[in-house]
Amino acid sequence: MNKPIKTATIIGGGVIGAGWLARFIENGIDVKVYDPDPESARKINAVLENSRAAYAKLTMAPRLSEGSITHCTSLAEAVGNAELIVESVPERLDIKQSVYAEVEQAAPNNALIVSSTSGIMPSDLQAKLQHPERMLVVHPFNPVYLLPVVEVVGGKKTSQESIDRAMAIYAAIGMKPVHIKKEIEAFVADRLLEAVWREALWLVSDGIATTQEVDDIMRFGFGLRWAQMGLFETYRVAGGEAGMRHFMAQFGPCLTWPWTKLMDVPEFTDELVDLIATQSDEQSGMHSIRELERIRDNNLVGIMQALRSNDWGAGKVLAAYEKAQYDAAAGVVESADDDLSQPIKTVQRTVPTDWTDYNNHMNESRYLQVSSEATDAFMRLIGVDSEYVEQGGSYFTVETHIRHLDEVRAQEPIAVTTQVLKGEGKKLHLFNRISHADGRLLATVEHLLIHVSLETRSSSLPGEAVAAKLAEIAGLHKGLAVPEGAGRAVNS
């Protein structure tokens, strides 16, 4: 599949480092991690519990099996053969520089070194490096395994090639890298965040609003807007048909009104900390942090999926990522498929944790989902891929018969084979067998599909190449026995 690198090294396993680790292994990348904290493995596992739950819901695209995790006992071991070294240690220039000095002693000279810093300038970070051209900032946002954006910022000595490599790597693992072309402290996101943070502290400190009220005004208001359009595009729309110029003319002059007190930093007293912390407890104390993380992740997944069906913003990034996985999977199936004369291995996966029901086994509807995935894999094999669909052809399922023969539980490995019973003209008659890796036949699923024109939404003949490939496989499968259960009706 789309694996831009095979391995990555994580230095520092805090919330950000562990979030990077999670995103990498979800993309099939093997990770070496170094963190001297004896609690590190436990903390990383807590993040992985969240990220696995989130990915099980986020996408059904075929994905590589999880990358491996190696906990290293020295930094040298972790960076030995590194391709990409991600530093997420505390935000102090001296600490980071001493880490880089150690890294350069043990790592290959061409390994990319990226810092997760949220504010320190890359020119300062790379100042003492022997090979500074491969060093840059890639600033992510919590939760790193879900939020798409990263700020990619090079220093004075960073090479264009390093920037290009980073942009390609992060795009390939489902992210939205934004190249900040001029480095400043705190880059772009944290400039904006700091502005809001200061003003919010003033509002609470002055007793204008509680933390709950500030948060509500955000999440029931402009936060909803900004999940899909930024400030400028939102205001362009607000300007009406006259657009941005009108908006600027109308609201520009307000900027000089002496409203916000942003540079006048609230004094950071114990009283202010108490006030904020107490209000925050009242607001959110009914949930543990772990619960809040799960709630947040489920919400982010839901929002990104909603935007995906509108092909917009973060949903568009997710859709592109999934398309890449599907396209790559098409190749895998084909090459793995040396023998087309036997039922074709179309799916291999484990049962996600949220696929079970109150009977404590995989829910019946998931059998059809798995079988549908198998049919999609078969489609890609005969050339019904995203390009073919874009050109207006596809197959629609018109009839399905399922026999449930055995149970399967969460996290167990399953596989599907696909046999062609008939494949000519507009018709495609498939027989999928879902088996457990231990050999038990779990279900058979028989599908009748009809080729359609996506324009007229009515039946039509497939394209020549598709018809030819299908005829080839159908011919090979003619010799196979008609499977037990085919052509059967539900009968009590």
Added chain:
Amino acid sequence: MNKPIKTATIIGGGVIGAGWLARFIENGIDVKVYDPDPESARKINAVLENSRAAYAKLTMAPRLSEGSITHCTSLAEAVGNAELIVESVPERLDIKQSVYAEVEQAAPNNALIVSSTSGIMPSDLQAKLQHPERMLVVHPFNPVYLLPVVEVVGGKKTSQESIDRAMAIYAAIGMKPVHIKKEIEAFVADRLLEAVWREALWLVSDGIATTQEVDDIMRFGFGLRWAQMGLFETYRVAGGEAGMRHFMAQFGPCLTWPWTKLMDVPEFTDELVDLIATQSDEQSGMHSIRELERIRDNNLVGIMQALRSNDWGAGKVLAAYEKAQYDAAAGVVESADDDLSQPIKTVQRTVPTDWTDYNNHMNESRYLQVSSEATDAFMRLIGVDSEYVEQGGSYFTVETHIRHLDEVRAQEPIAVTTQVLKGEGKKLHLFNRISHADGRLLATVEHLLIHVSLETRSSSLPGEAVAAKLAEIAGLHKGLAVPEGAGRAVNS
């Protein structure tokens, strides 16, 4: 239903006034509108086109028919018998005060007068009123017909009763009123927005980032977070198990770093306006403002629906609003459901945004999921509920046959009826029909289920009460015709 007022008067039919009008009529409230602009009716109709499209997707809850719209030729006519007068005229204190003077001459003394101002203090607005106790600010956000939040701000002379009335009215029309207890200019939201706006202008003005890059960093990053949790709750989670106090200790001191330049207002030159407007054209110029509005609305609807399925934030407000509508309509639904002699209404829902596939219709596996939900609803009806399952009995599906007859897309309303073909001994043979609310039959799904002991995982007889209830329904359904498609096999 939940109609907190019968009529509302809108003074000023710009984007905000028209947005208010749309929200009111969607809630069955009759609206009188006064705007001397001869183009007013046309502009209002443009907003109504958007709001109607949005509400058609937003909720399937039973709703009152649209309120009426009366375009008045004088302010006196518009406020004559008013209950609620909403002022959305230009943001100048003298203009607003002269409107209120006219209003008081013609309106009842107890009509609530609310201003949509985004910044002027209510104490100033009400200063010259004869009955200032009924005057307050209710500050909404664009698009007013979709975004839930309003800042409710009283002035020195506003009565508690007026605040209470406003809070009740806006909650009943699906909004999230937040009472700002201490009045300041620009209230809470616009303080935060101004902070971001200023910093963003600096970033563009200094050439650090383009409008597109600033927007991308927002909508692929913290904007997604703020659609569901505000700043304080997000940072509480970032603080980890130690929560807010830890976060404050860690990040508080950074506040004194001299990063942001917020009070140092960028000079509002023609060059700056040109720069922003030109970049905005490059970023969004491929869409008309109307297109952008539709995109925005579809995204907001999708996001709120995603949050609704997690029962959180703006989705929770939507769910409560819908529940109120359903409760108000309950009498009808319940009595319709009581007739067990007909196929039983087991599911009523809209198609979630993430249920569609590359063919741009509900994925085949979701048909089985919906049918499975219908079967579960039937189970609960015959007493196979969570208590019964805990005691070790359940039904497992052993065979299913699906006919896909028509397509359905995201956000469309569907319903399922369940007919019992056989229900005796260990066997349960069901026939589910999935229909679109417009009457089209989308699919039929035939299920054979076997009663099992969850201990032995093998077949067993159901408990007496379940068997009796099932026998009752099966007896009633014996008289129904065998449905078309029952007992059918897949055959090419």
